[in-house]
Amino acid sequence: MATFALTFGILMVIMLGMALGVILMGRSIKGSCGGLNAIGDSDQCLVCSKEIDPNSPLRERLECPRAKKMLERAQMDSKAV
Known part of the structure; x- marks a missing residue:
């Protein structure tokens, strides 16, 4: 004890x-760079505004319906703020 x-x-x-x-x-x-930011179709990171590598292996690994839904929700939240 x-x-x-x-x-x-x-x-x-x-x-x-x-x-x-x-x-x-x-x-x-703040959140980290990469992760769900890497699967979006945007050119820049949502967190730090740096360019996203279009050849990132995360894009292939995270392209699933659940990840896309989470990304859409994050983009809606960032527009609301």
Whole structure:
């Protein structure tokens, strides 16, 4: 039980430190580049606006109906903001 409490406490301190770092730096949390951005038909990443490699292997791996639906939802959310 003591090992669990110690481990839990250490993880909470680490998470608090990361949260305070994000808050004090004034930055917003962003998604990563690639992933679903790579399967869209757009020329630029939704997150960082860099050009997307048209020959990315992710395009082939992620071309499924579920991934396309997630991409459409992400694009609708970005237009609404």
